[in-house]
Amino acid sequence: xxxSTQSTGTITTVHYQLLIKMQRTVLLQLFAxxxxxxxxxxxxxxxxxxxxxxxxLEKRDGSANDLQEAEAAAEEDLQERDPESQEVxxxxxxxxxxxxxxxxxxxxxxxxxxxxxxxxxxxxxxEEPEQEKELDEVLEDRESGEExxxxxxxxxxxxxxxxxxxxxxxxxxxxxxxxxxxxxWRGRRINGQRxxxxxxxxxxxxxxxxxxxxxxxxxxxMGYVQATRWRHGHFYGTFQSRKAIxxxxxxxxxxxxxxxxxxxxxxxxxxxDVFLTCQGTGFxxxxxxxxxxxxxxxxxxxxxxxxxxxxxxxxxxxxxxxxVMGFSHAVSWGHGSRxxxxxxxxxxVMDDVRCRASFWNxxxxxxxxxxxxxxDVFLTCxxxxxxxxxxxxxxxxxxxTHARGCEALLLYxxxxxxxxxxxxxxxxxxxxxxxxSAGVRYRNGLAYGAVQTRKxxxxxxxxxxxxxxxxxxxxxxxxxGHGEDILLTCR
Numbered sequence: 001x002x003x004s005t006q007s008t009g010t011i012t013t014v015h016y017q018l019l020i021k022m023q024r025t026v027l028l029q030l031f032a033x034x035x036x037x038x039x040x041x042x043x044x045x046x047x048x049x050x051x052x053x054x055x056x057l058e059k060r061d062g063s064a065n066d067l068q069e070a071e072a073a074a075e076e077d078l079q080e081r082d083p084e085s086q087e088v089x090x091x092x093x094x095x096x097x098x099x100x101x102x103x104x105x106x107x108x109x110x111x112x113x114x115x116x117x118x119x120x121x122x123x124x125x126x127e128e129p130e131q132e133k134e135l136d137e138v139l140e141d142r143e144s145g146e147e148x149x150x151x152x153x154x155x156x157x158x159x160x161x162x163x164x165x166x167x168x169x170x171x172x173x174x175x176x177x178x179x180x181x182x183x184x185w186r187g188r189r190i191n192g193q194r195x196x197x198x199x200x201x202x203x204x205x206x207x208x209x210x211x212x213x214x215x216x217x218x219x220x221x222m223g224y225v226q227a228t229r230w231r232h233g234h235f236y237g238t239f240q241s242r243k244a245i246x247x248x249x250x251x252x253x254x255x256x257x258x259x260x261x262x263x264x265x266x267x268x269x270x271x272x273d274v275f276l277t278c279q280g281t282g283f284x285x286x287x288x289x290x291x292x293x294x295x296x297x298x299x300x301x302x303x304x305x306x307x308x309x310x311x312x313x314x315x316x317x318x319x320x321x322x323x324v325m326g327f328s329h330a331v332s333w334g335h336g337s338r339x340x341x342x343x344x345x346x347x348x349v350m351d352d353v354r355c356r357a358s359f360w361n362x363x364x365x366x367x368x369x370x371x372x373x374x375x376d377v378f379l380t381c382x383x384x385x386x387x388x389x390x391x392x393x394x395x396x397x398x399x400x401t402h403a404r405g406c407e408a409l410l411l412y413x414x415x416x417x418x419x420x421x422x423x424x425x426x427x428x429x430x431x432x433x434x435x436x437s438a439g440v441r442y443r444n445g446l447a448y449g450a451v452q453t454r455k456x457x458x459x460x461x462x463x464x465x466x467x468x469x470x471x472x473x474x475x476x477x478x479x480x481g482h483g484e485d486i487l488l489t490c491r
Contacts, residue, residue, distance in 0.1 A: 180218050182276060185236045187469065189323065195229075197236055198274045202413045202458075202476070203246025206268035207232040213252035214260065215276055221257050222324065222360060225280035234271045241270050244476055283325050285379060288339050294383070296331065300339055301377040306349030309371035310335040318379055319358035319400065327381035328435040329358075329402060337374045344373050357414075358392065358400045382435060391434050393488060398451045405440065409448050410488040415458030418480035419444040428467035431490035438467075440489040446482050453482050 182196030183189055190196045198205045198218065215227035234240060248266035253259045284292055285299030293299035301308045301321065318330035337343060351369035356362045393408035395401045401408050410417045410430065419442075427439030446452060460478035465471045 180222050182222070182278065185239060187239060190326070195275050195277045197240060198230075198276045199243070200247040203244040204240065204270065204273040205250065206245055206248040206266050207272045207274050208266075208268065209249045209251040210274055211252065213255060214250045216255040217252045217257045217260050218250075218276065219278035220255065222278065224278035224324075225282055226255075226278070228277045228279045230274055230276045232272050232274055234273065235275065240273060242473070243270075245270070245273070283321050285325070285381065286339075286342075288342060290342050296380060296383055298332075298334075298378050298380045300343055301333075301379045302346065303350045306347040307343065307373065307376040308353065309348055309351040309369050310375045310377050311369075311371065312352045312354045313377055314355065316355035316358045316400065317353045317363065320355050320360040320363050321353075321379065322381035323358070324360045325381065327383055329382050331380040331382050333377060333379045335375050335377055337376065338378065343376060348373070348376070391430055393434070393490070394451070396448050396451060402435075404436065404491045405489060407441075407443075407487050407489045409452055410442075410486040411455070412459040415456040416452065416482065416485040417462065418457055418460040418478050419484045419486055420478070420480065421461040421463040421474075422486060423464065425464035425467055426462045426472065427488060427490075429464045429469040429472050430462075430488065432467065433469045434490065436490035438491060440491050442486055442488045444484045445487055446485065447487060452485060457482070457485070 181189055181199045183199060184196055210230065210232075212227065212230070215230040219225070219227040245266045245268050246264065248263050248268055250260060250262045252261075282304045284302050286302055287293050287297070287299055313333065313335075315330060315333070318333040322328070322330040348369045348371050349367060350365050351367075351371055353363060353365045355364075392400050392411050393402070394411055395408055422442065424439060424442070427442045431437075431439040457478045457480050458476060459474055460480060461473070461475040463473050
C-alpha cells in the first residue's frame with residue numbers, strides 16, 4: 001500500500017509538470033502569432049503609403065509638365081507679339097513728335113492765363129473793401145426792411161388775437177423765465193399805483209433802450225393793466241447800489257413781453273436803474289356787499305369787475321394773485337355760488353388760470369370760459385408785505401410750501417442758498433421775510449435729489465447782524481456745492 005501510494009504521487013507530479021510545459025508552449029506560439037500579425041500590418045501600411053506617394057509624385061510630374069507646356073506657349077505668344085508692340089511704340093513716338101509744337105503752344109497759353117489771373121486778383125484786392133462796404137449797406141437795408149415787415153406782421157397778429165374773446169395770454173409763450181417785481185426802499189413789494197424800483201430776478205434794470213412800450217409790457221407781466229410812468233435814478237441808497245444790474249437794452253415794439261428783446265450784459269451804473277409805476281391790477285376781493293376785503297377774510301375774486309372760474313386753479317394761482325394785490329400770500333381758496341345776485345349779475349371774465357410758480361409772471365389764462373357761477377373762485381389772503389424778492393420754501397416735489405414746523409429747501413430767485421455765513425439770525429430774518437414768525441432750525445445737505453441738484457446756487461455769504469432782513473448782506477456769487485444748500489424750518 002505504501003508503494004502504491006508513492007507511485008501515484010509520482011504520477012501526479014509528472015502530469016503537473018507536463019501541463020506547465022504545454023501552457024508555456026501555447027503562450028510562446030501566441031506571442032509569435034501576434035508578432036507575425038503586427039509585422040504584416042506594418043508592411044501593409046508601408047506599402048499603402050509608398051503607393052500614395054507614388055501617385056502624388058505622378059500627379060506633381062503631370063502638373064509640372066503642364067506648367068512647362070503653358071510657359072512655352074506663353075513665350076511663343078510673346079515672341080509673336082514683340083513685332084506688333086514695337087510697331088505700336090514707333091507709331092506713338094511719331095505722334096508725340098508731331099504734337100510737340102501743340103503742347104508747347106498750350107503751355108504758353110497756360111502761362112498767359114496764370115498771369116492774367118494774378119493781375120485780376122490784384123485788382124479784386126483793391127476793389128474788395130469798396131464792394132464789401134456796398135454789400136454791407138445793402139444787407140443792412142434789407143435786414144432793417146425785413147425787421148420792420150416782421151414787426152408789422154407781429155403787430156397785426158397781436159391785434160387780431162387781442163380782438164378775440166378766446167384770447168389765451170400765455171406768459172410762457174412770451175419767454176418770461178424770471179420774475180419782475182417792484183419794491184420800496186426797504187425791499188418790500190409794493191402793490192402798484194406808486195413808484196417802485198424795478199427788479200429782474202433780484203437785480204436792477206438799466207434804462208438803455210427803455211421806453212413806454214417796455215414799461216407797459218413789464219407791468220402786464222406783473223399782473224397790472226398798464227404803466228403810468230417810468231424814470232431812472234439812484235434813489236434807494238445802499239439797498240439799491242449793492243444789487244447787481246441784471247438786465248439792459250430792454251427794447252419793446254409793442255405792449256407785449258413777446259415783442260421785447262434784452263441782454264443780460266450791461267454797460268450801466270445804478271444811476272440808470274429804472275423806477276416804474278404801474279396801474280390797475282384788475283384783481284379785487286369783494287365781500288357780500290360788494291366792498292373790497294382788506295384783512296384776512298374770504299372774498300369773491302374778481303378781475304376787472306367779473307368773476308374768475310376755478311378751472312386749472314391751484315395754490316400757486318392763489319399765491320400769485322394775492323401777491324399781485326399786495327398781500328403776503330394766500331391762505332386758502334375755494335369755489336361756489338355764495339353771494340346771490342351780487343355774484344351772479346357779473347360776467348365770468350377769466351378761466352384756466354394755470355401758474356407754474358407762485359408769481360404772476362409764471363401764470364397763463366384765457367378770457368373765454370366754459371363755466372357757471374358755481375365755479376367762481378373765493379380767496380383768502382394773508383395781509384402783510386409780499387415776500388422779499390425770490391425767497392420761498394419748496395418740498396421734495398418742488399412745490400411751494402407754507403407748512404409751519406416742516407423742513408423745506410430754501411430757494412432764492414429759483415436757486416438754492418449756500419450755508420456760508422449762515423446763522424440763526426439769517427434763518428429768523430428769512431423766515432420773517434416770508435411771512436413766518438421766526439425760524440426754528442436750519443441745516444445743510446443734499447436731501448431733495450434732482451429737484452435740488454438741477455437748480456443753480458443763487459445766494460451765498462448770507463450774514464445777518466440782527467433778525468431783520470434789512471440788516472443782512474449777501475453775495476450772488478458762490479464757491480459751494482449742493483451739499484451746502486440750506487434746508488430751513490420756520491414757524
